[in-house]
Amino acid sequence: MNDPRALLRASFDAAVAAADPLRIVAGHLPPPPAGRTRVVGAGKAAAAMARAVERAWPADAPLDGLVVTRYGHGLPTERVRVIEAGHPVPDAAGESAAAEILAQAAALGPDDLLLALVSGGGSSLLSLPAGAVTMADLKSVTRALLGSGAPIQEMNVVRKHLSAIQGGRLARATRARVCALVISDVAGDDLSAIASGPCSPDPSTYADAIAVLARRGVVAPASVADHLAWGAGGRIDETPKPGDPLFGRVEQRLIATAHHSLEAGAAVFERAGVRPVILGDTVTGEAREVAQVMAALVREARGHGGAFAPPVALISGGECTVTLRGSGRGGRCTEFLLGLLEALGDAPGVAAIAADTDGIDGVESNAGALLMPDSRERARALGVDPRARLDDNDGYGFFEALGDLVVTGPTRTNVNDFRAILIA
Numbered sequence: 001m002n003d004p005r006a007l008l009r010a011s012f013d014a015a016v017a018a019a020d021p022l023r024i025v026a027g028h029l030p031p032p033p034a035g036r037t038r039v040v041g042a043g044k045a046a047a048a049m050a051r052a053v054e055r056a057w058p059a060d061a062p063l064d065g066l067v068v069t070r071y072g073h074g075l076p077t078e079r080v081r082v083i084e085a086g087h088p089v090p091d092a093a094g095e096s097a098a099a100e101i102l103a104q105a106a107a108l109g110p111d112d113l114l115l116a117l118v119s120g121g122g123s124s125l126l127s128l129p130a131g132a133v134t135m136a137d138l139k140s141v142t143r144a145l146l147g148s149g150a151p152i153q154e155m156n157v158v159r160k161h162l163s164a165i166q167g168g169r170l171a172r173a174t175r176a177r178v179c180a181l182v183i184s185d186v187a188g189d190d191l192s193a194i195a196s197g198p199c200s201p202d203p204s205t206y207a208d209a210i211a212v213l214a215r216r217g218v219v220a221p222a223s224v225a226d227h228l229a230w231g232a233g234g235r236i237d238e239t240p241k242p243g244d245p246l247f248g249r250v251e252q253r254l255i256a257t258a259h260h261s262l263e264a265g266a267a268v269f270e271r272a273g274v275r276p277v278i279l280g281d282t283v284t285g286e287a288r289e290v291a292q293v294m295a296a297l298v299r300e301a302r303g304h305g306g307a308f309a310p311p312v313a314l315i316s317g318g319e320c321t322v323t324l325r326g327s328g329r330g331g332r333c334t335e336f337l338l339g340l341l342e343a344l345g346d347a348p349g350v351a352a353i354a355a356d357t358d359g360i361d362g363v364e365s366n367a368g369a370l371l372m373p374d375s376r377e378r379a380r381a382l383g384v385d386p387r388a389r390l391d392d393n394d395g396y397g398f399f400e401a402l403g404d405l406v407v408t409g410p411t412r413t414n415v416n417d418f419r420a421i422l423i424a
Helices: 004-017 046-056 092-106 135-146 152-160 169-173 206-215 222-232 245-249 258-271 287-304 332-344 375-382 386-391 395-402
Strands: 037-042 064-070 081-085 113-119 177-183 250-256 275-280 312-318 350-356 368-371 417-423
Touching: 004 258, 004 350, 004 368, 004 417, 037 046, 037 092, 046 064, 046 081, 046 113, 064 092, 081 092, 092 169, 135 152, 135 222, 152 206, 169 245, 206 222, 245 250, 258 275, 258 312, 258 417, 287 312, 287 332, 287 417, 332 350, 332 368, 332 386, 332 395, 332 417, 368 395, 375 395, 386 395
Parallel strands: 037 064, 037 113, 064 081, 113 177, 177 250, 275 312
Antiparallel strands: 312 417, 350 368, 350 417
16 A cells, blocks of 8 residues: 555545636636626635636636635636635625625626626625624624534524625626536535525525524624514515525536545545545534544444455545634644544554645644554654543644644635545
8 A cells, every 4th residue: 555644645635626616617617698797706716716717718708806715815817806805704804895796796787697606615705794783793603603513504594694695695686697606615515505605595594593593502792683583573585585586597507516526535545556435525513523433434444344344445525513612723624533533542554634625624724634543652752642632622733743734725625624534
C-alpha cells in the first residue's frame, strides 16, 4: 500500500477538484437571452463561479452583476463585481451586498436573464434582515444556533424567515427568467436548504422557525421573536411555496454534489489497490457520536472482514455538528477525528482524514486533519491528552501539536466534508 498520509491527502484533493467551479461551470451555462444577463450569487464558491462564467460567456453578449463571498475567498473578475463579507456570522458588508443584489434583480425585465450562482455559505453571506429585525439580532441568533448543535437544515429554516431575499424571495423579486447554478453543501442536496434557497420554493413556515429555536433552546431577541410571531400569525407574507406560478420561469441546475466528490476520492484509492466503500454523502450527527459509529465499522472490518475486508477505505460525506461544551479551538472535522481516536483505542493499522472541501474547518485556518496509526503514541510523547482535548472541543489544538493539520487555504468551492478511514 502507498504511504497512507499521501494516499489520504490525494483522495481529498481529488474530491475538491471534482467540485472546482473553474472546471465545471462552463458546461452548465444557458445560452444568452435576447436581453441582458445579470449575474448574482452568494457562497464560498461565488467568486470562482463568477470567473468561470466570464471565461465562458460570449464576449459580445451583455454581462454584469454582483456576487458575495467569504472574506479571503475573492478572485479578480472583469464583468461581475465580487464583494467579500462575513461567514459564518453575517455582517454589514453582506447585508449591503444582498440589498444591492435584490435591487439589481428587481430592475430586470421579461427578456432578461438572472443567472444566480448559489453555493454553500450563502445563508450567512446573503443576509438581508426582514422587517424590523436588526443585523445585531440576526448575528445573535446565528451565533446561538451555531453553538446549539442545530443541523444546517434547521438553521436555514430560521434564516429564511428572517430574510428579505432568501427562501425564494430573490426569484420572486424579478420579472426575468432565472437560471440558478447550484453547488450543494447540504446532505441530500435539498435545493431549498442550499444557501437558504434564494431561488427555490420553501416548504417551511414561520411556525417551523419558532419550533427550531424552541427545540435548540435559543432565546430570540425581541425583534426576531416578534417578526416570527407576526409571520406565524399571518401578519407577514410567507416565503413562496412549492407550486407557486412564479417558479415556472425558474430553472435550478445542480452542478456539483458531495457524492460526486466522494466518487472522485474513491477512485484514488481504487487506483492504489485499496477497495473503496462509499458509506453515503448524508452521514450527519454530533461529530463525536458519528466517530463512535465509524469506529464500530472499523472493528467489524478488523475482526470479521466481510464487506469491509482490509485493505479498505471507508468514505463518507455530510456535515456533522458540534455542541460546544469547552473553550478549545476546533471544527467538526477535527472533533470527528479526535472522537475517532478515542473510540478506536489502540486499534492498529488505521489512518483517516476528515476535512471540509471549502478549506475551512469551523473558524480556523485548516481544512481538517489527518489521523495516523501512531497518533496516540506521538501525543503521549508530547504530553497531549486526547480525552481532555476532546472534552474541551480542542481538536485543532490536538492535531496542531502533532503537526497533522490539513491546510489548503480557501478552495473556493464547498460540497461539505470529506472523510476517509483507511484500514490496512
